Amino acid sequence: xxxxxxxxxxxxxxxxxxxxxxxxxxxxxxxxxxxxxxxxxxxxxxxxxxxxxxxxxxxxxxxxxxxxxxxxxxxxxxxxxxxxxxxxxxxxxxxxxxxxxxxxxxxxxxxxxxxxxxxxxxxxxxxxxxxxxxxxxxxxxxxxxxxxxxxxxxxxxxxx
Numbered sequence: 001x002x003x004x005x006x007x008x009x010x011x012x013x014x015x016x017x018x019x020x021x022x023x024x025x026x027x028x029x030x031x032x033x034x035x036x037x038x039x040x041x042x043x044x045x046x047x048x049x050x051x052x053x054x055x056x057x058x059x060x061x062x063x064x065x066x067x068x069x070x071x072x073x074x075x076x077x078x079x080x081x082x083x084x085x086x087x088x089x090x091x092x093x094x095x096x097x098x099x100x101x102x103x104x105x106x107x108x109x110x111x112x113x114x115x116x117x118x119x120x121x122x123x124x125x126x127x128x129x130x131x132x133x134x135x136x137x138x139x140x141x142x143x144x145x146x147x148x149x150x151x152x153x154x155x156x157x158x159x160x
Contacts, residue, residue, distance in 0.1 A: 002044050010043055014057060018064050020101075020120060024112045025068035027105055035067045042067075058131050061121075065113060065132070103153040111146035114139055 002010075018039050022032035042063055050056040104115050113132060117123045123131070125139040132139075 002046075007040065007044050010056070010060070011040060013053075014060050017057070017121060018060060021061065021064045021113070021116060022068055023101070024105060024116050025065070025072065025109075031071060035064065035071060038067050039064050058127075061117070061131055099154065100150075103150055106153065107146055107149055111142055111149070114142045115146045115150070118143055 015036070018036055019032055022035045023029075026032055026035065039060060043060065046059075048059060050059065104112060104119075107115060114128055114134075117128045117131065118125070125143065126136050128134070129136040129139045134142075
């Protein structure tokens with residue numbers, strides 16, 4: 001079990017990454033906060049000894065992605081309708097998101113993690129493949145297709 005100081009250091013370093021990954025998957029601020037707490041609870045309770053800061057970050061990314069996927073396929077989630085849809089509200093995203101993040105959120109699920117890790121966290125295709133358990137060539141293919149989709153949605157050369 002990790003101490004409070006270690007937890008606070010990890011939250012300071014990785015909270016933005018964990019939150020953005022959650023938003024890419026869940027598109028809901030409240031679910032994002034739930035998963036955020038879950039991820040850092042697992043971090044505190046985990047016996048894993050990290051070899052480096054990059055190992056720690058990769059572990060948190062993997063745990064975040066898995067927790068989001070678990071929530072999305074949970075029985076409760078599949079049998080309910082989000083309150084946002086009932087209220088016809090567009091407040092599922094925090095107000096400070098840009099058009100780029102919204103375009104990334106609108107991508108098919110198979111592209112979101114790869115795009116986020118590449119453009120927002122600046123991982124290479126090899127590193128992304130290692131983190132997500134995908135072949136490097138698959139990551140390159142997903143990035144190429146996602147860039148094409150983003151260019152169509154956003155116009156211009158932002159994702160050249």
